[in-house]
Amino acid sequence: MKKRFISFGGVIFEGCSATSISVYRDAAALQLEDGKILSSHIIIDAMGNFSPIVRQIRKGKKPDGVCLVVGCCSRGFKDNYTGDVIYSSSSVRKVGGSKVQYFWEAFPAGSGPMDRTTYMFTYVNPQPGSPKLEQLLEDYWDLMPEYQGVSLDNLKILRVIYGIFPTYRESPLPAAFNRILQFGDASGIQSPVSFGGFGSLTRHLGRLANGIYEAIRGDFLDAYSLSLLNPYMPNLSASWLFQRAMSAQQNSNVSPEFINELLHVNFLCMQRLGDPILRPFLQDVIQFGPLTKTLGLVILTKPQIIPSIFKQVGIPVLLEWSGHFFMLGCYTFLSTFVDPALRPLLNSFPAKIKYEWKRHLEAWKYGSGLDYKL
Template sequence: MNRCGFEDKGEIWVEDILNLCVSPSKLIEIVKKPFVSLGGIIFEGYSVSSMSVYKDAAVLKHAEGKILWSRLIIDAMGNFSPVVKQIRKGRKPDGVCLVVGTCARGFHDNSTSDVIYSSSSTKSVGDSEVQYFWEAFPAGSGPTDRTTYMFTYVNPQPGSPKLEELLEDYWELMPKYQGVSLENLEIQRVIYGIFPTYRDSPLPAAFDRVLQFGDASGIQSPVSFGGFGSLTRHLGRLSAGNLLVFYLLLSASASKGVHEAIIGDFLDASSLSLLNPYMPNLSASWLFQRAMSAKKDSSVYPEFINELLYVNFQSMQRLGNPVLRPFLQDVIQLGPLSKTLGLVMLTEPLIITSIFKQVGIPVLLDWSGHFFMLIYYTLLSTFADPLIRPLSSAFPSKMKYEWKRNLEAWKYGAGLDYEL
C-alpha cells in the first residue's frame, strides 16, 4: 500500500504506485551484453570535452584524447550536460527541486511507502521560506532497509537554502516523520540531488546532428523527480520501446523516431527538434511546482500548500482511479485535470483566491495558454490523428517523418499514451 499523507489533515491510500525499484547495476549488465555482442564498445570513465559538427558528421572528443565520429550524437549527459549548458547559455533554472535523504537499516515498520507526505506548514531556512515534502519506501538491500527523502521546491536566487542546511533539518525531522530514533538506525548511505527545471522544456535540438535524450532533454516532470520513469515512457516513440533498444538507441543503430531520422538523413536541428516537441501537459505541470514552492513574505497563510494538496488529492480520490493514477504516475491529461479543478472549485471555492496569490497572475496566464493547447492537442489526437495516420504512409519520406512526429507530439503532449 502507498500513502499520500498531509500532516494534520489526513491521508489517502493507493495501490501499486511507487512499487518498483530498479537496480542500476543489474539493468546496465542486462542491456550491456546484447549491446557488446552486436559490436558496441563502451568507453567507461571517459569524459566528453568537446563536439564539432560538420556537414557529414559530428566529432566527439574525450578529455582522455579519444576521438569518435558519428552521423548523430545522442546527448544523454543528464541535467548538467555541458551541451545543454551551452544551449541554455548558462541561464539560471526557473525552478529547482532540492532533495536530501538516506537509505538506512533498522525500520521495523517497513511494509508501506509514501508517494508524498507534506509537512503541515512552511519553515524558515536561512534567508528563505521552504515547504518540506517527504517520500519513503522499502529498499531492496534488506527487510528493514528504507529510503527516506525530504525535498522542497525553490525559486533559485541568492540566499536559497543549501543542501547542507536541508540535511541538518532532515536529521532533526526524519525521526518524527517515520516514528524512529536515529540511534536505532544504521545509515547505509546519504543521498542528495539538485533537479533544475526550465519552463521552456523539452529542449529542442539546437545543433545539427546532436539530440538531447533523458534528463538532458528536459522531458521529465518539473514536480516529481521521476526522470527515469519519464525517459522509459518516451522510449515508446523514440525507440521500439524496450530496454534492449534503450541502449541500442544510445548507439543510434535501431530505434523508431531516431532510426527514421538516421535512415532518412533528417539530422538537421529542426528535424531533430521534432523528436523533443512541445508538450502542453508537461508545460501545464509547471503551475504545480509554483503552487508547491513556498515564498518569503508570502501573502498566503503558512499551512496553505499542505491544505491545497490535501484538497486536490481528496478531489482526485473522489473522482477515482482514472483521475488519481495518471497524476501519480506523472501524466497530465485533459479530462482528469479538468474534473479535479472543477471539483475543487465547487467544494472549496475560497481556496481559489489563495491560489491566485500563491502563484501570481503571470504564471496563471501562462498556464491558461498551455491548458488551451492541452484541449487542442487532445482534440487533434482524438479526431485528426485517425484521419491523417492512414494517409501518412503515402507521403514523401520527409513529410512522412514530420507527420509521424506531429502525431506523436499530439498523443504524448495530451497524455494519451497513458493506459490505465
C-alpha cells in the same frame, strides 16, 4: 543491459569525459578528454541536468525552479510495507533566510526487508539565500525520525542521498545543432514536480528509439528534424503551475498552511474521482479530462482557496498556464479525432513529410498524456 549492448556490437568507453563536438555536413566528431575522436551520424546528449551542451544551448540561463532533495537509505525499519509518494507534515518554515515547504517520500528498498529509503524535498526559486543542501540535511536528521516513527539510534545508515534538480519552463529542449539530440534529463522531458526523470525516460523510450532510428535512416539529422523528437508538450508545460503552487513564495502573504491545504483538497478530489484520475497524476501524466474534472471539483469543494492560489502563483503564471491548458485540450482533440483520420494517409507521403507527420502525431499523443494506459 551492458552485456546485451556489447553483444549487439556496442562499445563502452568508461571514465571518459567528452570535451568538444564538431559538427560537419556528413558527420559529428566527438572529442574525448584523452584526445580520442569518435565520429558519428548523430550524437545523443544524455549528460543529464548538467550537460555542458545544454548549458551552451540555454546560454547559462538560471533555472526557473529547483527541487532540492536529501535523504538516505537505512536498515532497521520494522514496519516496512508501505510507501509514500508525497507526504507533508509541517507548514512553511524558515531555513536560513528563506521560506521552504518540506515534502517527504518513503519506500521499502530492495536491499533487505528492513531497508527503507526516505527523502525530504522542497521546491525553491533559485536566488541568493536559497537553502543549502547541508541545511536541509540537518533538518532531515531532526525530522525524519518523527516522520517514520523511529529513532536514529536504531538505524544503520546504508547511504546518504542528495540531489539538485534544475527545471526550466522552456522544456523539452529543442535540438539547437544539427546531428545532436538531447535525451533523458538533458532534454528536460522530466516532470518539474516529481524528480522522476528515469520514469519519464522509460515512458518516452519507445517513441524516441523509433524516431531516432527513422531520423538516421532517412538522414533527417538537421536541427529542425531532430527538434521534432523533443516537441512542445502542453501537459509538461502545464505541470509548471504545480511546482510554483508547491514552492513557498518569499514575499507572499498567503497563509503558511496554504500549500498543505491546496494539496489536501486536490488529493481529496482526485481520490473521490477515482483511479483513472489519480493514477496518471501520480505517475506524472497530466491529461485534459482528469485535470478539468479535478479543477472543477476543487472549485466546488473549496472555492475560498481560489484567491490564495492567485496570490501564490501570480497572474502572469496563471495566464501562461491557461494557454497551456487550452493547448492541452487542443492536443487531446487532435490526437483523439484527427490522428485516426491522418494515420492511414502517412504511407502515401514522401519520406521527409512522413517522418515529420509521424512526429506531430506523437507530439499530440504524448503532449496530451494519451500514451498513458491505466
